[in-house]
Amino acid sequence: MKKYFAVAFLISVITINAQLLEKTAITVAYRYTGRNVLQTGLEFRIGNTHGKSIILGPSLLYSHINHADKFIPEAHIYLSDQGKLFGLSSNPYSIEPRIGITLFNIIFLNTGYAFPIHKEKYFKGVTFGIQFNIAPKHAQFYDPIKIM
Template sequence: MKTFVTIIFLMLLNPLSAQNDTIFFDKNRKTSSKEAAFYYRVKPLKVKTKDAVGYKIKNIDSLFAIKDYYINNNQLQFKGYSSDYKAEQLFGKAEWFNKDGKMIDANNFNYKKNTNNSKFKIPEWPILYLNYSIANKSLFTGGLEFCLTRSKNKLFLGAGYGITNSYDGNYYGLPDVHLSYNTEYLLFIKAGSSSKNAYAVGGLTVFNMIDLGLGYSFPYNKEKIPTYEGFTVSISFRFTKNKDVYTKLNIIQ
């Protein structure tokens, strides 16, 4: 009789335990109640790091195997590996699916060559940037940028060379060094300098592919040609094979 009561108790306890191990999310990926949920995640299990991603990561012995599902049809929505329970730091291959089970995005968070997990990282492919700006005259600039952060907000360090004309009809070269901070909310702010001027620009970014900005250029010496000064309108283009540079368009099915 005692054994029978124990079995009944365990049968009643298991569904309650499973529910407590489930995390529910709303459409904005914030934790919510089951009634308001759009996705859910069963308690992740831990996997040895080398078994999960194929290589060892410094100071990380194991990773959580994350699987998220659509609550209305239990279809897999995301799968990947993370060093934390909340899946804020992904490692290895990650995949996203729509409600029909079709994969809509994938990414490989590969830190094999950078196992110290430092905040800054030079990407495999440098970024080619082209910029056109106009203040009291036009300026065409081209060069290379490097993305210094892995987060959704990107910090770009760039160096290049520009060509501008002056009032005497001659063309002059201007070196360019700049930092551009592009946020996930499609806004950016950029500050830079040449041998003749310093400038600051802010505005809208189209997924980090195109930056449209308005700002001001400050000449170091107004008496030395060429001067490049005044309110500035600019447009920049980025070309790279590193897809992590571009902000992804979140698709919610």
């Protein structure tokens, strides 16, 4: 009897993982936050592919600070609503509200303001960035293109 429960549990875990991968994308981005920053991470989309959805995920920032390479973790959340983008990101050095536009959830163009929260103010002031989302071939991460 235990074998049947183990097999059922294994099948449910595989199914859940498959659904997670359908709404996940890898991101590559450039941002200017008072300094040049390269960013890579994951995005997970919650919601339908038409209209509003929430996009959240972790990422890793890379920048050259004080003659040393620095890798900084970041978490972010976006609300995507038919081409409009509203978001918030947080890392150990700043909190950054963002607004922007999205092109079918493939490209994000955003701007914001980084509020420093650490005594070392690596990130501060007006920010802007461009982000490319790379999803698997049959993923449900991208918005469908409507052709009239």
